[in-house]
Amino acid sequence: MNHRLKSIAARSLIAFPLTTLMAHAACTIPIGIVLPTSGELSAQGQENVQMAQLAIQQIDKAGGPGACRLKAVISNSQTKPAIGVDAAKKLVDLDHVPAIVGASSSGVSMAILTSVTAPGHVVQISPSSTSPAFTTLAQQGKTGGYWFRTAPSDALQGVAMAYVAHQQAKLRRVAVMYLNNPYGSGLAGRFEHEFKAMGGTVTASVAFNPRQPSYRSEVHQAMQGHPQALFLVGYPNTGEVIVREWISAGGPHTYLFPDALHAPQFVDAIGGRYLDGHTWGTVPGNTRTRSLGYVAKAFKRGYGHAMSESYDASTYDATAIAALAAYAAKADGAVTGARVRDMIPRVTDPKGTAVYASVRGFRKAEKLLAAGKPIRYIGASGALHFDTTGDVKGPMVVWRVKDGKIVPVETLSAKRIAAIGAHG
Incomplete structure (x- = not known):
């Protein structure tokens, strides 16, 4: 691992809890993060973790879920299904998370979904698992509606x-x-x-x-x-x-x-x-909205360098949606996986009031959700709306x-x- 990646890891996994993860003892809502900070996708995963932390930090700064604070509980999947499953089980059984953001790779996400989150009634939102197999699984009724992803299918x-x-x-x-x-x-x-x-x-x-x-x-x-x-x-x-x-x-x-x-x-x-x-490539892209500019500026201000990895924007959005849904669940009762699942349509309602990805935007979102009103979250990757299988549509960028x-x-x-x- 080079010096930059070591620096990223240190700031992501050590320094951050001294600020955002300071929680009120009376009420803390944990959001699980299962992404690779080592292994095959470590460079992407480490920066994706920073994006997730930024979303939690901004929503918490906006006021958080009532008297509660949000807490990001981070686990390293190492891009290995068995390790990812163990990490997810710990988050569900010991940390009692109602939602998990992750994993990066489809193989790890599929293992977590089928053995931990779907049977455990915990929401799982992946920012980058793109296999069409997830759509098929949802169509067969095997996800229980607990599966979502903020990147389009392959x-x-x-x-x-x-x-x-x-x-x-x-x-x-x-x-x-x-x-x-x-x-x-x-x-x-x-x-x-x-x-x-x-x-x-x-x-x-x-x-x-x-x-x-x-x-x-x-x-x-x-x-x-x-x-x-x-x-x-x-x-x-x-x-x-x-x-x-x-x-x-x-x-x-x-x-x-x-x-x-x-x-x-x-x-x-x-x-x-x-x-x-000699090279042609494709990668899911971002629909240009004001949120992307807000998030890019906040990220550079917080971490000292520009967003540079694939799925940075979709990781931020996956985390923001999970946290906003947890806020809506808290405003309306208990925060459980089932309640968070049911609140995701409320925070991504095409007919809801538009809110953007910033502290100011999240304050607006929290007021509306507290009043029981729907919002249309327009994130860093665009305006997200999930279909019945948890999929979103989005553009593809051709690169060389x-x-x-x-x-x-x-x-x-x-x-x-x-x-x-x-x-x-």
């Missing part, structure tokens, strides 16, 4: 990536390598379906497992069929190993990367020499690598992506 990203590959990169033959978990298989499957519908050919589709010492066998398998490019669905550390072995094996130097590889440290590790002009840096080049609206998917 059902959208798969369409967007297929469009980018076929129409913008002008590719006709693509090899796919994907992480063998709900995130990897879900996104790869949707991409393959859409790319084929557009007339493209998937020359190989190869699953891989994390933390292998080498991926030479999988790389050689993926290179069969003479692909023009590699679509790699994985996390930064593993992705770095695979791309290096792909280059060493003589694979074509054109790459398609999804949200998990929209990471400065991944691009730095591979180098602009190999990625400049230029001079060794990630550069956004276009935003595809949710409406446009839906039209692309409908017409192939």
Whole structure:
């Protein structure tokens, strides 16, 4: 871990409790945070934790839930399902949280949802778990309505990536390598379906497992069929190993990367020499609202650097929604997982009064919620409204690598992506 990440971790997990986590002994409402501060997604996770803390701090500063204070209880998932489950169980059984923000990866979130939060009647809001499998699970009635996410499903990203590959990169033959978990298989499957519908050919589709010492066998398998490019669905550390072995094996130097590889440290590790002009990527984007500006300024003021990681805005929003729903539950009675679940529509009501992500906005929200009135929370990632499966719609940003840096080049609206998917 470099000096900056160590600094982030120290400020996130040690310094913060001296301010916001000071709670009134009489009444404290804990909000669980399960994100990776070490492991595959540590750089993203550490900054996402800061975003969650900022949301709790601002809502608490606005007044908090009546005589109560909010408390962020943070656990490290390490991007490992078993560890994530253990962390979530502790939060539910010992800290008695009514809601958990997390996890980052779909594999960890799925394990927590099916073994802890849904059976335990605790709300779970993920800022970045994008597997389409969650939608299916909700449609089957297996989430109990306790599952929500503030990032759009990969059902959208798969369409967007297929469009980018076929129409913008002008590719006709693509090899796919994907992480063998709900995130990897879900996104790869949707991409393959859409790319084929557009007339493209998937020359190989190869699953891989994390933390292998080498991926030479999988790389050689993926290179069969003479692909023009590699679509790699994985996390930064593993992705770095695979791309290096792909280059060493003589694979074509054109790459398609999804949200998990929209990471400065991944691009730095591979180098602009190999990625400049050869890379196309997609990542869920933010709808520009005044909230994003408010949050960006507050974050830089509080932590000394700009927001830079994927899912920063959606993590802030997931935490804010959980905390506002807890406030609404407290104003109307007891704060339980079931009550928080039932209050989420009240804080994201399209017909409610608009409130923005700032201390002033949260004061307004708390007054309205205390009076039993609905609000329309317009967050850092946009105006969020959950459908019956806990999903949201949102835009996708197309990005490339230029001079060794990630550069956004276009935003595809949710409406446009839906039209692309409908017409192939």
